[in-house]
Amino acid sequence: MAENKMLKFVSVPRDMPEKRLATARREDFQEIYAEFARDKAAEQSSRCSQCGVPYCQTHCPLHNNIPDWLRLTAQGRLQEAYEVSQATNTFPEICGRICPQDRLCEGNCVIEQSGHGTVTIGSVEKYITDTAWEEGWVKPILPARERPESVGIIGAGPGGLAAADYLRRAGVQVTVYDRYDRVGGLMTYGIPGFKLEKEVVDRRTKQFEESGVEFVLNCKVGEDISFDAIRGKHDAVMIATGVYKSRDLPESDHDGVVRAIDYLTASNRKNFGDEVPEYDSGELNAAGKKVVVIGGGDTAMDCVRTAIRQGAESVKCLYRRDRSNMPGSQREVANAEEEGVELVWLSAPKGFECGAQGVKGVHVHKMRLGTPDATGRRMPEKIEGADYLEEADLVVKALGFEPEDLPTLWGVEGLEVTRWGTVRAEFGTGATSLDGVFAVGDIVRGASLVVWAIRDGRDSASAIVNYLDQSASAGVAAE
Ligand code: SF4
Incomplete structure (x- = not known):
């Protein structure tokens, strides 16, 4: 009888690929x-x-x-x-x-x-x-037959690209518009190379190009092209812009207090070999500085670990809850700690200490965890009289992202949004309030994981193919 190759978990211990020191x-x-x-x-x-x-x-x-x-x-x-x-x-x-x-x-x-x-x-x-x-098993997409319809996708991040993939598999023509000069969205400019080396994204971009996907880069909807023009050029449109508006702290507009998205983008651009004046000037460069990152999600972990690699003197992360209640991956926290980051739990920013050269520190409230809120998470409460000053000469705000106001930004009437500003879209298809317009990923869900954007793009691509089929049938019936 052939040897059973599975079920070895009792005799074979778990092992990860070797991790660099x-x-x-x-x-x-x-x-x-x-x-x-x-x-x-x-x-x-x-x-x-x-x-x-x-x-x-x-x-x-x-x-x-x-x-x-x-x-x-x-x-x-x-x-x-x-x-x-x-x-x-x-x-x-x-x-x-x-x-x-x-x-x-x-x-x-x-x-x-x-x-x-x-x-x-x-x-x-x-x-x-x-x-x-x-x-060489990964090949350009070669659909069984080409369809005449085209779809315009706004946003070359994971949701938009997943949709492009499945639409091309169905033979639909695809054009992807993006505000940046490279494809990939946060996979290119948000996530650092130590988690995702950029060649990995680049080779996928080439595969998409060889599969017939057209990219229109450096293209801001509402400035370089109108939403209506994109709608007029295609049989259906997908909105996959992600969420790029940073959540902010009140009265935090000081020299040396920067947004995570700017900080990470500058670092990734530098690693691409681009000219990055804000990095070269020191504004978005942690070298030799005492760095404090505010936030407890994966973006905060990306920032602290980037600062370590830039040669910061010290790197601390302030988070208002404790280790077991943080939203970021525990694996990323462990990696950050190994690399020399200090996590300062139960600490929330109260304000900033500034001098002539910019920020000098963060005034910190010490917190404790109180009763659970409606979601079951214990609410952080201030401990009176326990405030202190955390020294810093670079502070990175990594407090999450919110949707931009797309209807205003793009001058689109009739595109319904929720009270959180996300685009209102049907669960499972991404259909919006506008005929033939679909939306996926963070602009629908709010800031979430890459894998959820891929799922949305995949599901919505299937719904778009159905929509195109129905439109084609209706066209034939009307003739
Ligand atoms: Fe295998 Fe674990 Fe998945 Fe079960 S849950 S199928 S053991 S990987």
Whole structure:
């Protein structure tokens, strides 16, 4: 009888790809995990117990068929594993790198729950797709037939690109408009290279171009082209702009107090080799500075770890709740601490101490956790008389993002938004209040994960194909 290659979780311990030493990581912006060797990927995949009801898959926003591609990897059938993984995901190699697996698939793996340590799903996913690229299995999209209809997608981030992928698979013509000069949205300018090296995004961009996707870059809707003009050029339009308006602190407009999006974009641009005067002047550069980052999400972790690599004298992160109540990934917190970041829990900014040269420190309220709010999270409360001054000469505000006011910005009438300013769109299709206009990702959900944007783009692409089919049928009937 053939040897059962699976269910090895009792005899094979969990193992991650080798992580570079923190001292070496601090010196550059390269990714911190090495790649699995082929045998290691097979060995780690073999730990999966092939659950009849796979919680890893249920808790994956894309419902990736994880048990199947783990089994195929354990059996050495890597090309088939890649085919299964790419069927539901435009960017498996990116999800493998940046998804907070500890909160999604891996956090819900039954082997993790039984105390044996999760199957290392994310690392295997990355390995499969990186191997597919090396072996030349990733090809430009070649639809079975080309359709005459075109879709204009506003936003070249993960949601828009996922939609472009599935629309091209269906033969629809696709043009993607973006305000930036490179494709990828936050994957290019928001997420640092130590989590996602930019070549990984670039090779996908080339694949899209070779698949017939047209990119119109440096194009601001409402300035360089009107929304109505885009609508007039295409049979359907998708809004996938993401959310770029930073949440702010009151009275925080001081020299040396900067927004996370500006700080991270400058760092990523510098690493691309672009001219970045704000970096060169020191305004958006942490070298030699005492840096304080305010916030507890993944963007805050990206900022603190960027500051370490820029050569900051010290890096602290202020968060108003405690470790177990922070929204960011615990894995990212652990990486940050290893690299020398100090997390200052139960601390909220009260104001800023400034001098002639700019900010000198942050006045901090010490907090404690009180009773739970409506969501069940314990509310932070101030401890009277425990305020102190945290010295700083660069403060980065990483408090999250809000939607821009698109109807005003773009001069669009009839595009309904919610009371939070997000575009009102139908669940599952992304259909908005305007005929033939769909919306996906953060501009609908509010700031969320890349993987949810991919899911929205995929679902909405399918709804757009249905819409185009119905429009074509209606056109034939009217003739
Ligand atoms: Fe395998 Fe864990 Fe998924 Fe079960 S939950 S199928 S053990 S990866």
